[in-house]
Amino acid sequence: MSSIPKVIQELTDLLSALPGIGKKSAQRICFYLMDRPRDEIVRYAKALIDLKDKITHCPVCHFITEETPCPICRDPKRDDSVLCIVEDSLDVFAIEKTAAFHGKYHVLGGLISPLDGVGPEDLSIDLLVKRLDTVKEVILAINPSIEGDTTAHYLHKILSRYKNVKMTTLARGIPVGGDLEFADEATLTKALEGRSEMNK
Ligand SMILES: [Zn+2]
Incomplete structure (x- = not known):
């Protein structure tokens, strides 16, 4: 045989x-x-x-890049005080395509998923915490799913320690279970513009 x-x-x-x-x-x-x-x-x-x-990860925001820090972190025209938190680098490309966001990003590198053995320590949350002292608004742009909600809940807990930071979340233009990176530009722009503040 x-x-x-x-x-x-x-x-x-x-x-x-x-x-x-x-x-x-x-x-x-x-x-x-x-x-x-x-x-x-x-x-x-x-x-x-x-x-x-x-290709490596930006040491500041964890976005994929050929040079460090990444071009978005280096861009002096972008607003340092607004951070958009996303699951992965593909989400950054999707939001950049809308040209509706002028702040900076933070790429988590995944979502908390106990079933898959992914905990908060596996994400770039330590890098995020280092940036929070100078930030005024954090936009949670995380896909609505069980893992997305678990991650949002965890971040909410951390962010509530920072009284200087306003937390907002994308308007529900993104379908539940849908992927941010596949949302069309008009939907994403509307979701960004219609973002609402989360209670701490
Ligand atoms: Zn960066």
Whole structure:
């Protein structure tokens, strides 16, 4: 009986560990790649290594960047006193596309999810706390979901210690369970403009 070659097994295992890729899809991708020209495979390999070597997280806001601090943190025209808190860097790109926000961001790098073993210490909350002394408003722009609400609740507790900080949340233009990064620009702009203050 012949078994799957080790090389194929290794790549399939790696691919199936990716978000949204099951074992069947991983095998399909693996066999697809096997038939691609060598120079194309080298491009994949190089793109992956570049991703690791050239992209990092901004030490201030945790946004992905090629230079530190990131261009948004360095921009003197942006308002330091308003922070928009988002789950991941894709949300920053989505909000930037609206051109409706002129403050700065804080990227959490995930949401609190006890079921997946993600606690507050796994997010960039320590970096956030370092910024709060000079901030006047924090906008919670977190996707409405169980994990989003748990995270918002946790942040609410921390932020309530800072009397100088007003907390607002996006207007409910974003559908429940919907993803901020997929909301259209008009919806996102309205959600930002219609944000409401949260009670502390
Ligand atoms: Zn930054």
